[in-house]
Amino acid sequence: MQTEIRFHGFGGEGVVRASELLGKAAVKCGKWAQSFPYFGTEIRGAAVKAFTRVGDNPINQRCFIYEPDVLVITNRTLVRDREVWQGLKDSSKVLINGAEPEELKVPGQVFWLNATSLGYELFQKPIVNTLLLGALIKLTQLVPLTALAQVIEEEFTGRARELNVKAINKGFAALEPGGGGL
Amino acid sequence: MTRCFISGSMAVAEAAQLAGVQVIAAYPITPQTGIVEALARKVATGLLGAEMIPVESEHSALSAVVGASLAGARAFTATSSQGLALMHEVLPYASGLRLPIVMAVANRSLASPVTIFNDHQDSLPERDSGWIQVYVENAQEAFDYLLIAYRVAEDAQVLLPFMVCLDGFSVSHTYEPVDIPAVELVNTFLPPFRANYPHLDLAEPKVFNVMAFPEHFEEFQRDKHESNRKVLGLLNEVYDHFARVFGRRRQNLEAYRVEDAELVLVGMGSMMGTVRGVVDDLRARGQKVGMVRMVCFRPLPVQEIQAVLQGAGAIGVLDRDVSFGAGGILYQDIARSMYNSQGKRVPAVNFIAGLGGRDVNPATIQKCFYRLASVASSGYITSAEELQWPDENEALLRAWGVGDKHGN
Numbered sequence: 001m002q003t004e005i006r007f008h009g010f011g012g013e014g015v016v017r018a019s020e021l022l023g024k025a026a027v028k029c030g031k032w033a034q035s036f037p038y039f040g041t042e043i044r045g046a047a048v049k050a051f052t053r054v055g056d057n058p059i060n061q062r063c064f065i066y067e068p069d070v071l072v073i074t075n076r077t078l079v080r081d082r083e084v085w086q087g088l089k090d091s092s093k094v095l096i097n098g099a100e101p102e103e104l105k106v107p108g109q110v111f112w113l114n115a116t117s118l119g120y121e122l123f124q125k126p127i128v129n130t131l132l133l134g135a136l137i138k139l140t141q142l143v144p145l146t147a148l149a150q151v152i153e154e155e156f157t158g159r160a161r162e163l164n165v166k167a168i169n170k171g172f173a174a175l176e177p178g179g180g181g182l
Numbered sequence: 183m184t185r186c187f188i189s190g191s192m193a194v195a196e197a198a199q200l201a202g203v204q205v206i207a208a209y210p211i212t213p214q215t216g217i218v219e220a221l222a223r224k225v226a227t228g229l230l231g232a233e234m235i236p237v238e239s240e241h242s243a244l245s246a247v248v249g250a251s252l253a254g255a256r257a258f259t260a261t262s263s264q265g266l267a268l269m270h271e272v273l274p275y276a277s278g279l280r281l282p283i284v285m286a287v288a289n290r291s292l293a294s295p296v297t298i299f300n301d302h303q304d305s306l307p308e309r310d311s312g313w314i315q316v317y318v319e320n321a322q323e324a325f326d327y328l329l330i331a332y333r334v335a336e337d338a339q340v341l342l343p344f345m346v347c348l349d350g351f352s353v354s355h356t357y358e359p360v361d362i363p364a365v366e367l368v369n370t371f372l373p374p375f376r377a378n379y380p381h382l383d384l385a386e387p388k389v390f391n392v393m394a395f396p397e398h399f400e401e402f403q404r405d406k407h408e409s410n411r412k413v414l415g416l417l418n419e420v421y422d423h424f425a426r427v428f429g430r431r432r433q434n435l436e437a438y439r440v441e442d443a444e445l446v447l448v449g450m451g452s453m454m455g456t457v458r459g460v461v462d463d464l465r466a467r468g469q470k471v472g473m474v475r476m477v478c479f480r481p482l483p484v485q486e487i488q489a490v491l492q493g494a495g496a497i498g499v500l501d502r503d504v505s506f507g508a509g510g511i512l513y514q515d516i517a518r519s520m521y522n523s524q525g526k527r528v529p530a531v532n533f534i535a536g537l538g539g540r541d542v543n544p545a546t547i548q549k550c551f552y553r554l555a556s557v558a559s560s561g562y563i564t565s566a567e568e569l570q571w572p573d574e575n576e577a578l579l580r581a582w583g584v585g586d587k588h589g590n
Binding site (some may be wrong): 020036041 | 356455
């Protein structure tokens with residue numbers, strides 16, 4: 001059993017970090033995981049992809065994820081980019097950061113979370129990645145929320161630690177399991 | 183032992199720390215920067231008591247490391263791509279002076295056009311520098327080989343520098359589980375350094391880097407060659423020790439499901455993980471395919487290559503590099519190894535893919551096996567079939583007139 005997750009966003013939105021945190025939480029739970037980014041030269045605001053594989057066995061593949069089980073889009077501008085939807089399956093789950101859900105003619109089940117607004121409430125800044133991770137856990141049950149919280153406690157210090165733990169719980173609670181709108 | 187979820191770059195830095203490196207000199211370049219960044223942090227916070235020498239170029243980085251090694255220190259550097267090209271002049275000094283330097287290369291192609299992405303075009307052309315070269319598949323292997331590198335490079339039979347090559351991004355920037363042993367355990371495999379070669383001693387001054395005239399020069403070269411050949415046997419002994427201490431066995435090459443394989447694909451580096459997956463898929467469909475992953479590239483394990491490929495009906499060599507006007511670099515060595523093999527001569531096809539970061543995915547590998555099967559069924563290959571580009575973009579080749587007249 002292996003789950004493949006593809007993140008799309010812009011540099012600075014924490015796409016790569018989210019992918020790493022998820023992988024680390026999976027390994028903490030005794031699973032195998034792999035997380036890697038794809039970007040050009042490091043530029044804030046440029047398109048970034050990150051890939052996470054989580055499985056019960058050591059992972060052989062060293063290539064991009066072409067048919068994701070889960071797609072996470074941290075910036076809704078990207079829903080207009082056809083490349084983002086590449087390889088989507090009917091069984092895929094899609095999580096989009098966006099305020100007002102719109103109908104998208106894509107395969108898979110689409111969920112919306114207004115992570116930017118929740119980020120302003122919590123951090124006074126548009127920090128979205130840990131909020132989306134909380135929602136992702138609710139969608140996939142890949143790892144227990146407590147394992148992810150433990151990873152955040154190890155990786156962050158001070159106020160960032162406290163707020164990001166809150167963020168994953170908040171993201172988890174805010175996601176509506178029915179599909180979040182449409 | 184602790185299981186960490188870290189990148190290949192961080193795994194290399196952890197290994198360098200556990201190896202107790204005493205001098206580090208390096209210059210940042212993508213995708214290697216993470217290695218030196220992690221080491222700089224370790225030195226700055228006191229985790230690692232090494233001398234960190236900031237330098238103005240890679241040429242100076244390797245020169246400083248050569249000096250440190252001549253002074254009797256365990257020395258380390260890391261680079262990529264153009265940085266390694268800039269070190270080119272210093273590489274044979276390190277091997278000629280018989281210095282057990284270890285360098286990590288986060289593989290990235292060479293310009294022009296400029297790219298930051300992965301292939302083996304930077305380190306393969308340095309195969310003739312006298313350095314030992316291994317190509318790893320993942321972060322754990324990068325960690326393991328860094329320790330093995332010091333152990334072998336510093337052996338009195340060898341005293342040659344050692345390059346540990348890891349794919350840029352697909353290993354350097356990929357986070358995965360890595361088992362990190364305690365320093366006490368590492369010390370039983372790789373004891374703290376004591377220079378066992380002529381080095382700087384103020385009480386007994388020496389001259390290094392002498393000139394050799396034609397009546398002597400060849401014997402110096404011969405000595406490097408003979409010592410390099412000894413590395414293969416020594417590596418196999420060291421793998422035994424490594425397995426006893428850490429419970430994992432490393433090998434000069436990995437032969438995967440080759441026993442009854444009709445088609446075998448040979449290659450190096452991280453893409454071979456994907457190949458292993460495709461071999462399993464094709465085997466599940468009843469196709470007799472296998473894989474050989476080269477780890478040690480210099481010295482070239484010719485006899486081991488012959489042993490694992492002798493039963494194959496056709497051999498494919500997947501190169502992530504080009505020797506322009508000739509073909510893949512690995513292909514030349516595999517074909518040469520099989521030319522004098524005792525078994526029957528079988529067709530060998532060269533596939534070039536994955537240049538400048540183009541993703542090598544299961545479809546690429548399936549194409550290689552499919553084309554190999556068609557060559558194998560005819561039993562011979564034409565010169566047009568010998569070199570193939572499985573992921574060529576035909577539309578782009580046409581639109582750009584690739585290979586056509588340039589200029590007026």
